[in-house]
Amino acid sequence: MLAPLLPPPVTVVDTFGDFGDSDGDGTFLFPEEEALVATAVPGRRREFTTVRHCARTALAAFGFPPAPLIRGPRGAPRWPAGMVGSLTHCTGYRAAAVARTTTAASLGIDAEPAEPLRDEGVLNMVTLAPERTALRELAAHRPDIPWDRLLFSAKESVYKTWSPLTGRPLGFHEAHITLHPHGTFTATLLVPGTTRTGHPPLTGFEGRWRLHDGVLITAVWVPPAPLRQAPRSSQR
Structure with missing residues (x-):
């Protein structure tokens, strides 16, 4: 759904469903991320887990191994060096978009x-x-x-x-x-x-x-x- 809105240098991963974080589908949270949703209701936890799974999948296309995505000063995730990206989620939809800084100065979704x-x-x-x-x-x-x-x-x-x-x-x-x-x-x-x-x-x-x-x-x-x-x- 999102990919047609962005140029090819940007990698998009999105989904209309949620993944669990303990049902064997490959999704998980790092301890630093767990701390961010420690008191969240189950629905919020699921969407948080899913959107980070989308982000890690997108980063893997650039050769990055799984790593925690924690928040910066204004709440946006801190991306690996040399990368820019953006996350979004609403009822029934989650998405991540990432690109190298050599092909994008910034992006927002x-x-x-x-x-x-x-x-x-x-x-x-x-x-x-x-x-x-x-x-x-x-x-x-x-x-x-x-x-x-x-x-x-x-x-x-x-x-x-x-x-x-x-x-x-x-x-x-x-x-x-x-x-x-x-x-x-x-x-x-x-x-x-x-x-x-x-x-x-x-x-x-x-x-x-x-x-x-x-x-x-x-x-x-x-x-x-x-x-x-x-x-x-x-x-x-």
Whole structure:
């Protein structure tokens, strides 16, 4: 489901079902990961275990042996050196996407149930006034799409892409999302996008979206920064 939204250098592993962590299917948690879900309810534990199994399977395609995926300062997993990635899970769906830093500077994915947001208060919290106007126009043409939830998912993917590049949080009102009915979206950043990775300053992102089997999924991918060539010395 997710793979068509990302370019071939990104490896995707996803599933519509949960794996157990003790039923012989190859899934397990490292002690460092066990500590993160020590008090979690069984459902939360299963989705946590499954999404990490997806991530380890994706990393294995690059030759990485199984290793714990613990959280960084803002909750995102810490990926092995030379790798970037993103995880997502919602009711009935789990996914991981990973790539080498030589082919991707950052990426972000998000999955949401294809249902409207709970109430207008939540909508106002996560959207800008121009975005709400656009949502009404989109709903008039395609009422079958929960556009408000899709916009929320797009902002989540944008945040997951932004954070590793900048080392800073990004508020819901600090990026303007333009959704396109044909399966793409544009994010315009409303705050300075200075990076800590040597990547040029960020001004926005291009993303893609898909609705399949009751799940909305969004994805953003940023290519690596072009290599800067040293200036040639003048010849005398």
